[in-house]
Amino acid sequence: xxxxxxxxxxxxxxxxxxxxxxxxxxxxxxxxxxxxxxxxxxxxxxxxxxxxxxxxxxxxxxxxxxxxxxxxxxxxxxxxxxxxxxxxxxxxxxxxxxxxxxxxxxxxxxxxxxxxxxxxxxxxxxxxxxxxxxxxxxxxxxxxxxxxxxxxxxxxxxxxxxxxxxxxxxxxxxxxxxxxxxxxxxxxxxxxxxxxxxxxxxxxxxxxxxxxxxxxxxxxxxxxxxxxxxxxxxxxxxxxxx
Amino acid sequence: xxxxxxxxxxxxxxxxxxxxxxxxxxxxxxxxxxxxxxxxxxxxxxxxxxxxxxxxxxxxxxxxxxxxxxxxxxxxxxxxxxxxxxxxxxxxxxxxxxxxxxxxxxxxxxxxxxxxxxxxxxxxxxxxxxxxxxxxxxxxxxxxxxxxxxxxxxxxxxxxxxxxxxxxxxxxxxxxxxxxxxxxxxxxxxxxxxxxxxxxxxxxxxxxxxxxxxxxxxxxxxxxxxxxxxxxxxxxxxxxxxxxxxxxxxxxxxxxxxxxxxxxxxxxxxxxxxxxxxxxxxxxxxxxxxxxxxxxxxxxxxxxxxxxxxxxxxxxxxxxxxxxxxxxxxxxxxxxxxxxxxxxxxxxxxxxxxxxxxxxxxxxxxxxxxxxxxxxxxxxxxxxxxxxxxxxxxxxxxxxxxxx
Numbered sequence: 001x002x003x004x005x006x007x008x009x010x011x012x013x014x015x016x017x018x019x020x021x022x023x024x025x026x027x028x029x030x031x032x033x034x035x036x037x038x039x040x041x042x043x044x045x046x047x048x049x050x051x052x053x054x055x056x057x058x059x060x061x062x063x064x065x066x067x068x069x070x071x072x073x074x075x076x077x078x079x080x081x082x083x084x085x086x087x088x089x090x091x092x093x094x095x096x097x098x099x100x101x102x103x104x105x106x107x108x109x110x111x112x113x114x115x116x117x118x119x120x121x122x123x124x125x126x127x128x129x130x131x132x133x134x135x136x137x138x139x140x141x142x143x144x145x146x147x148x149x150x151x152x153x154x155x156x157x158x159x160x161x162x163x164x165x166x167x168x169x170x171x172x173x174x175x176x177x178x179x180x181x182x183x184x185x186x187x188x189x190x191x192x193x194x195x196x197x198x199x200x201x202x203x204x205x206x207x208x209x210x211x212x213x214x215x216x217x218x219x220x221x222x223x224x225x226x227x228x229x230x231x232x233x234x235x236x237x238x239x240x241x242x
Numbered sequence: 243x244x245x246x247x248x249x250x251x252x253x254x255x256x257x258x259x260x261x262x263x264x265x266x267x268x269x270x271x272x273x274x275x276x277x278x279x280x281x282x283x284x285x286x287x288x289x290x291x292x293x294x295x296x297x298x299x300x301x302x303x304x305x306x307x308x309x310x311x312x313x314x315x316x317x318x319x320x321x322x323x324x325x326x327x328x329x330x331x332x333x334x335x336x337x338x339x340x341x342x343x344x345x346x347x348x349x350x351x352x353x354x355x356x357x358x359x360x361x362x363x364x365x366x367x368x369x370x371x372x373x374x375x376x377x378x379x380x381x382x383x384x385x386x387x388x389x390x391x392x393x394x395x396x397x398x399x400x401x402x403x404x405x406x407x408x409x410x411x412x413x414x415x416x417x418x419x420x421x422x423x424x425x426x427x428x429x430x431x432x433x434x435x436x437x438x439x440x441x442x443x444x445x446x447x448x449x450x451x452x453x454x455x456x457x458x459x460x461x462x463x464x465x466x467x468x469x470x471x472x473x474x475x476x477x478x479x480x481x482x483x484x485x486x487x488x489x490x491x492x493x494x495x496x497x498x499x500x501x502x503x504x505x506x507x508x509x510x511x512x513x514x515x516x517x518x519x520x521x522x523x524x525x526x527x528x529x530x531x532x533x534x535x536x537x538x539x540x541x542x543x544x545x546x547x548x549x550x551x552x553x554x555x556x557x558x559x560x561x562x563x564x565x566x567x568x569x570x571x572x573x574x575x576x577x578x579x580x581x582x583x584x585x586x587x588x589x590x591x592x593x594x595x596x597x598x599x600x601x602x603x604x605x606x607x608x609x610x611x612x613x614x615x616x617x618x619x620x621x622x623x624x625x626x627x628x629x630x631x632x633x634x635x636x637x638x639x640x641x642x643x644x645x646x
Contacts, residue, residue: 002402004392023335116256116597
């Protein structure tokens, strides 16, 4: 064997045995006992300071707020989302005061109009919606609701309204297609409006022989679109222009 | 103002809370950039060794030293990013084969010790022995240490060095592919991220690595020669430019393939990705990466290098050609750096909801800031100078011309 190879093998052997020896000494104590981690790490992590208290903890001292929050529209928004981590406050309220987001800029982080938010999420245009006044002067942050009954569907269904406003159906009132109980505007989830159910509903205006203004485009109700419902192909709030 | 709210104001659309701030910043951009240079420089060296491209002989040793200098720096951005360098040895003593990231330590160690150091050692062994026997200078002590005490430089022994070096280069090529393909794999295997998740990514990374490595060696070779006031070997420069052109063509075709494939597949992510490309990444992707970093150099190299026709499509005097080569190499470095930026930063700018975009706020100070990154980019140059001082790669330093 050439001498340089022998020498190299020795060097590598020394390195390798060094590694094995180092592993013996350096391997963390509880490593591998219960998986590919240090079992003691679990303990170390549980020892870390707790920063959040959870909303149940607030009930002891702020029962009234917890109660109205629990029933209101912000029930899914936890207290500490708005007030920040509160574990220290629960321990000693007077030493650790919590901030409250009273300024107007805060609420639009969630409620500012943004077409990519999920449909149905209450959104407003911060520039146009009752400008300059803080939001909390009209809406209670713990139980937000419109201070008076909205006159228009647009208050809560902004996106649909905006869509319809630039569509061929612009002239149709929402209530022409949705019979809406008045209570829907105050308890929207309990009193639900009606929705069209049949092809004949649209046919009332669009069928060949319908007694509707003659500029409305006509289709043959018996054949057009097969047996599918009209809104499986046309979005009723924005029927396509062509 | 609360920094979170400050960023929130620049977010458009709908972004999940954990995506607002980017987790992988500038340092993670540097990391694939540097490993790419390592792999590229090594593959250039192997052209000489395995494929016997004689014109490139003057760059052979320089490429190896460059690869080494950059390889030493390669893990530093990761260590700085993770913030606990003192724990890094743990990935060696508790190997986790299920984690691609954890296996990097082994890929790295393999590449460093088995490939690069050995190849350099075998290549320099004869010179080390001769240098260590010189009567003066402190360096001979270092050289003596590096010989590992073997002083046999008989013809037979040198013959063994040569074939060992060749053998290592042959293992080295797949290893270099592994080293940088691995980096691409880390990104390509993130299945939740449509910008990264692609089997092509490792290959695209590899070819961009080769491109960046050759371009860097072109610059270093020229700089090294001019600084020593030696004549530039234009045959070598032309060959470098030629290979640079070929690698660039391959790299560009692969990127285009990836691009067209995405466009044609038009998965649901296509809308947000096209917003990304036409908006936040327009400068770094369209202008820097594609136009300045790829198309312009392709055009220049295609016209003046001997890649397409002997003597080039346009015949220019040496001086001017050299200048244009340097220009292209610099543009390519900028382009490849942008490529890394676009992959790493671009992949985090859009939300997994596919409905929103966030922004990257670069820090100046701190472990992950601009200055730390700049330091990490300068460090390999310093290391390279030290290596060159210890192991001069130039032909005149060799104890007698090698026939390799």
